[in-house]
Amino acid sequence: xxxxxxxxxxxxxxxxxxxxxxxxxxxxxxxxxxxxxxxxxxxxxxxxxxxxxxxxxxxxxxxxxxxxxxxxxxxxxxxxxxxxxxxxxxxxxxxxxxxxxxxxxxxxxxxxxxxxxxxxxxxxxxxxxxxxxxxxxxxxxxxxxxxxxxxxxxxxxxxxxxxxxxxxxxxxxxxxxxxxxxxxxxxxxxxxxxxxxxxxxxxxxxxxxxxxxxxxxxxxxxxxxxxxxxxxxxxxxxxxxxxxxxxxxxxxxxxxxxxxxxxxxxxxxxxxxxxxxxxxxxxxxxxxxxxxxxxxxxxxxxxxxxxxxxxxxxxxxxxxxxxxxxxxxxxxxxxxxxxxxxxxxxxxxxxxxxxxxxxxxxxxxxxxxxxxxxxxxxxxxxxxxxxxxxxxxxxxxxxxxxxxxxxxxxxxxxxxxxxxxxxxxxxxxxxxxxxxxxxxxxxxxxxxxxxxxxxxxxxxxxxxxxxxxxxxxxxxxxxxxxxxxx
Ligand code: BG6
Numbered sequence: 001x002x003x004x005x006x007x008x009x010x011x012x013x014x015x016x017x018x019x020x021x022x023x024x025x026x027x028x029x030x031x032x033x034x035x036x037x038x039x040x041x042x043x044x045x046x047x048x049x050x051x052x053x054x055x056x057x058x059x060x061x062x063x064x065x066x067x068x069x070x071x072x073x074x075x076x077x078x079x080x081x082x083x084x085x086x087x088x089x090x091x092x093x094x095x096x097x098x099x100x101x102x103x104x105x106x107x108x109x110x111x112x113x114x115x116x117x118x119x120x121x122x123x124x125x126x127x128x129x130x131x132x133x134x135x136x137x138x139x140x141x142x143x144x145x146x147x148x149x150x151x152x153x154x155x156x157x158x159x160x161x162x163x164x165x166x167x168x169x170x171x172x173x174x175x176x177x178x179x180x181x182x183x184x185x186x187x188x189x190x191x192x193x194x195x196x197x198x199x200x201x202x203x204x205x206x207x208x209x210x211x212x213x214x215x216x217x218x219x220x221x222x223x224x225x226x227x228x229x230x231x232x233x234x235x236x237x238x239x240x241x242x243x244x245x246x247x248x249x250x251x252x253x254x255x256x257x258x259x260x261x262x263x264x265x266x267x268x269x270x271x272x273x274x275x276x277x278x279x280x281x282x283x284x285x286x287x288x289x290x291x292x293x294x295x296x297x298x299x300x301x302x303x304x305x306x307x308x309x310x311x312x313x314x315x316x317x318x319x320x321x322x323x324x325x326x327x328x329x330x331x332x333x334x335x336x337x338x339x340x341x342x343x344x345x346x347x348x349x350x351x352x353x354x355x356x357x358x359x360x361x362x363x364x365x366x367x368x369x370x371x372x373x374x375x376x377x378x379x380x381x382x383x384x385x386x387x388x389x390x391x392x393x394x395x396x397x398x399x400x401x402x403x404x405x406x407x408x409x410x411x412x413x414x415x416x417x418x419x420x421x422x423x424x425x426x427x428x429x430x431x432x433x434x435x436x437x438x439x440x441x442x443x444x445x446x447x448x449x450x451x452x453x454x455x456x457x458x459x460x461x462x463x464x465x466x467x468x469x470x471x472x473x474x475x476x477x478x479x480x481x482x483x484x485x486x
Contacts, residue, residue: 004110031075126141234316281447282459292464313338365384370486
């Protein structure tokens with residue numbers, strides 16, 4: 001179903017996010033027939049560039065990031081025809097009058113401003129959008145992490161944006177919320193009678209959330225080295241996943257209903273600070289090793305700063321201090337240059353209270369629900385089943401296995417496709433509200449402060465492994481183990 005006519009401005013249109021994610025996602029929605037004829041895209045960046053040169057860039061990006069089967073027909077030309085380019089200086093006045101004049105031709109359209117720029121430009125661009133009269137009516141602004149680097153800077157940024165755009169027109173993207181399987185978490189929990197009655201400390205032993213990457217920092221060294229895995233991944237993606245697992249059922253899918261419940265979880269997280277950080281957190285940094293069969297340098301060599309103490313890995317044990325979850329550890333783990341790209345949520349249920357099977361039946365294992373976010377999206381429920389045959393009661397651990405690729409004959413859309421269309425539709429359910437972002441920083445900041453007070457140096461791990469041995473010890477101390485490829 002096509003969305004309403006819109007004009008979407010991508011600030012930072014020549015940058016990595018625009019080329020790798022936004023423009024391909026818009027093209028794929030166009031390919032799927034969701035963009036109305038009147039939909040228009042304006043690329044804005046600082047460099048003076050002709051429309052033709054910009055279109056050549058967009059063409060190259062789309063043919064690189066979209067499967068060839070979709071880019072060889074007339075659809076790509078139709079998409080390019082929607083696009084124009086304007087140069088404007090985010091920190092000066094050059095180009096803004098022309099840009100405002102160009103937008104005024106689309107008075108009937110929904111105006112979306114997507115800031116795909118370096119974060120220090122969010123404030124200056126917002127101010128100019130206000131000053132040139134582009135924040136009025138129903139116009140929306142989309143910003144992407146990092147939303148601040150700590151609580152103080154996040155509040156400052158939220159205030160700057162908030163002075164120009166009211167909260168209901170601010171869309172803070174966490175692209176993990178746009179992933180199909182992440183949305184499926186809500187379907188799984190709240191559209192099935194099976195799980196919710198068991199979804200609490202009485203029946204769940206623990207939860208693991210792993211977001212493992214095999215890539216290193218790539219070209220993002222300068223950003224990453226100031227950020228580190230805790231800010232880059234845990235503050236946003238992993239905490240959002242934790243919220244969706246742990247939140248109470250919202251009364252509806254309405255944006256604030258969902259966001260209210262997530263906020264309550266963020267507020268119930270037990271504080272980690274210098275009193276307990278050494279026991280419940282492990283920062284790590286990769287050394288040279290091999291990933292996907294290829295020798296790779298260590299982090300410090302990659303960013304050419306041998307003294308960097310930025311963490312490229314974090315494991316931690318979080319606790320949600322509320323009625324439903326007290327006593328259930330949430331083990332979170334994320335890192336770069338790990339053995340494989342694999343993100344999953346594993347919910348392990350408690351042991352049965354009494355086993356009627358003897359030791360010949362095989363080892364008793366706990367029921368486990370695995371929500372696989374990527375790759376090979378799907379859901380598995382591991383159960384104990386009797387092995388077929390006359391050999392007595394021998395049990396085996398077997399999964400009920402639902403792979404999305406097999407169950408649905410469609411390719412899984414990229415998160416940005418869904419999220420961009422949600423902005424146009426005005427649906428903020430999958431976007432972070434200001435108070436959520438700030439609550440997440442309120443929990444993250446004391447961890448960072450504890451690390452710096454304790455002079456915590458990230459533990460080394462070999463690229464291509466599953467992280468430092470201290471991360472394994474973190475969970476094994478509790479007589480549990482990390483699940484890999486569960
Ligand atoms: C981004 C982080 O938000 O998410 C990157 O800044 C990370 O460091 C990326 O690589 C992972 O996203 P995905 O969708 O590839 O899992």
